[in-house]
Structure formats: structure tokens, C-alpha cells
Amino acid sequence: MTAVLLLNIACLLTFCLPLAELCKLAIHPKAPIVEFGGSVKLNCTSTCTNYTKMDWEVSFERDVQEGEGWISLNIKNVTEWTTQPLCVAKFKGSGSIHTRAVIYVYQFSNPDIYLASEIESGHSDKIICNISSLRVRDQILPNVNISLSRGAILLNSSHGEPSLEYSFVPNLIRDDKTEIICMAQVEVGSEVLNKSATRTLNVVASPYNVSVLANPMMYKADAKIVVKCEAEGKPFPEFSWDLPSNSSVEYSNNIQILTIHPAQSFHNGTYRCLARNIYGTKSAQIDILFQERSRSWIAAVVVVALLAVVFTGGIFWYHCRK
Numbered sequence: 001m002t003a004v005l006l007l008n009i010a011c012l013l014t015f016c017l018p019l020a021e022l023c024k025l026a027i028h029p030k031a032p033i034v035e036f037g038g039s040v041k042l043n044c045t046s047t048c049t050n051y052t053k054m055d056w057e058v059s060f061e062r063d064v065q066e067g068e069g070w071i072s073l074n075i076k077n078v079t080e081w082t083t084q085p086l087c088v089a090k091f092k093g094s095g096s097i098h099t100r101a102v103i104y105v106y107q108f109s110n111p112d113i114y115l116a117s118e119i120e121s122g123h124s125d126k127i128i129c130n131i132s133s134l135r136v137r138d139q140i141l142p143n144v145n146i147s148l149s150r151g152a153i154l155l156n157s158s159h160g161e162p163s164l165e166y167s168f169v170p171n172l173i174r175d176d177k178t179e180i181i182c183m184a185q186v187e188v189g190s191e192v193l194n195k196s197a198t199r200t201l202n203v204v205a206s207p208y209n210v211s212v213l214a215n216p217m218m219y220k221a222d223a224k225i226v227v228k229c230e231a232e233g234k235p236f237p238e239f240s241w242d243l244p245s246n247s248s249v250e251y252s253n254n255i256q257i258l259t260i261h262p263a264q265s266f267h268n269g270t271y272r273c274l275a276r277n278i279y280g281t282k283s284a285q286i287d288i289l290f291q292e293r294s295r296s297w298i299a300a301v302v303v304v305a306l307l308a309v310v311f312t313g314g315i316f317w318y319h320c321r322k
């Protein structure tokens, strides 16, 4: 034991140390980042040429090229997650120097955005962004950040997870046709790699904002009445009606408008419009009221008759006074 130690010290003091001290090794690139299965070429250079041998120490079959003061290592297919190739220069006797490269092997697939092909307005739903394969060297969960945004608005973000979820209640006006962007950043060695994915939201909606308008709402016999149903929805709704009477009713504008002409007393009643698409049906209604012309006509006749009586009575009385 002591003998070995002394021998080592002797060696260091005589020629190993001076030789080794004069010489330096450098690898370029020193910490390359390589995708799993990819290739990389490392070049080891020496500041001196008086070594007896320069070499790469690796656990797999070497593919090297060398010249004076350098030796390069070619790795065509990086399949070891934690490779750290060692470059060694040996000197006369047992002296040697070495330096190590660290290869940052990684796997980082494009993010996938999962969302229903049709999202229904007002019904809670979720968007998932997932990175199916993600690894950096021996870190199963590397330093990863994921964010989900709608246009420029950040919806949710996560750190250290390969997947991110966003729950929401879609709104036709706010969300339809907007872009959902998932961005992922992974730290690999000294670099930060970016990948992103984009999907467009397709929001559908059962009919809403259904209303019925009638002009006029009160009518007399033979009048012309126009009744209109308005609704929104995606796809745009189809219309149908529940009517007090179907006679002398005409439809137009894809059954959205109905015209009654001439209106009769039997047209009096409740007009119900149904707006329908594949996601649902909604209705609205209006009362259209018939006003009997006869009564006002009788009233007018009575008033005129009374006035006539008063007038004639007045004249008669005037003549009698004379």
C-alpha cells in the first residue's frame, strides 16, 4: 500500500505530472443535445502531441477518426440515455489525462390538442394538451412548461407535467372559430426547446334568442297581418308554427315569416313559433287579438243617432219657442 503510494508520488514528481500538466484536452461540442436515435460527432483536441495514444472510451462500438492532436467520435444512432463519452490521452509510463462529454439525449414529441369535433355552446367541456413522449437523459419528468391559450388570452398553464387540461363552458360568440394554441417548452442541457400545436374551435348552439313579432297585434276583419319569428343558433334553425287557423296564411323567408290576408275572427289566438336544429328546439309565442268592427260601428251609429235626436230636438224646441 505504502509502496504503491510512494511509487505514485515518485511518478507524479518525475515525468507524469509535468507531461500531464503541460497538456490539456478539449471536446467540442462539450454538452451536445441530441434527439434519441439521432447522430452526433464529437471532436477531442489536445494542446500537445507528445502523448503515446489518444482515444475515446465508450460502452458501444467506436467509430473514430484521428489526426495529429485530435480524435473524433461519430455516434450515428444515440440510443443510450445517459452516454458520457470519455476522451483520454496516455503518456509514456502510466500517466494519462482525460475529459468527458455529456450528451443530452432527449425525446420531445409535438404537443397534441384533444377537443371534441363539435363543442356545444353552454355545455361544459374541456381541452387537453398532451406531450405523448417526453424525456431528457434520465429525467422522466424534465423541466417542462405547457400553456394553453385562445388567441392571445392565456387559459391555463402547468409546470413539470407532460399534460395540461382546461375546463370551460363554451360560448358561441366568444369561442367559435377561435384558435387554441398549446405551447410547450423543455429544458435540455443549456437550451430550451419549443414546440406548439394549434386547433380551431368549432362551437355549435341549440336555438336561442327566439322571439315572435306581429304587426299589427290587434286587428279588425280583412286586415293584413305579418308575423315574424326570429332566432339564433348554429346551425341556423329551421322554423315551424302552431297556429289557431291555417286558412289564408302564407309563409315566406323559409317559414320565418307568415302573412295573414285577409284576417278573420278565426285568426284570433296564440301564434307559436318553433325554432329547431339538431341540438334542440326552442319556441316563442304571441297573442294576436281580433277586435270586432261591428261593436264600434254600432256605437258610432248610436252616437250619430243620439246627436241627430238632440239636434232635431233642439231645432224643434227653438221653433216651438217662437
Ligand SMILES: *[C@@H]1O[C@H](CO)[C@@H](O)[C@H](O)[C@H]1NC(C)=O
Residues within 6 Å of the ligand: 143, 144, 145, 159, 185, 186, 187, 192
Ligand atoms: C417554466 O416556468 C418556470 C416558472 O415560470 C421557469 O422558472 C422555468 O425556467 C420554465 N421552464 C422552461 C423550460 O421554460
Ligand SMILES: *[C@@H]1O[C@H](CO)[C@@H](O)[C@H](O)[C@H]1NC(C)=O
Residues within 6 Å of the ligand: 208, 209
Ligand atoms: C340574445 O340577444 C342579445 C342581443 O341581441 C344578446 O345580448 C344576448 O346575449 C342574446 N342571448 C343569448 C342567450 O345569447
Ligand SMILES: *[C@@H]1O[C@H](CO)[C@@H](O)[C@H](O)[C@H]1NC(C)=O
Residues within 6 Å of the ligand: 268, 269, 270, 287, 288, 289, 290
Ligand atoms: C282571442 O284569443 C285570445 C287568446 O289568444 C283569447 O283570450 C280571446 O278570447 C280570443 N278572442 C276571441 C274573440 O276569440
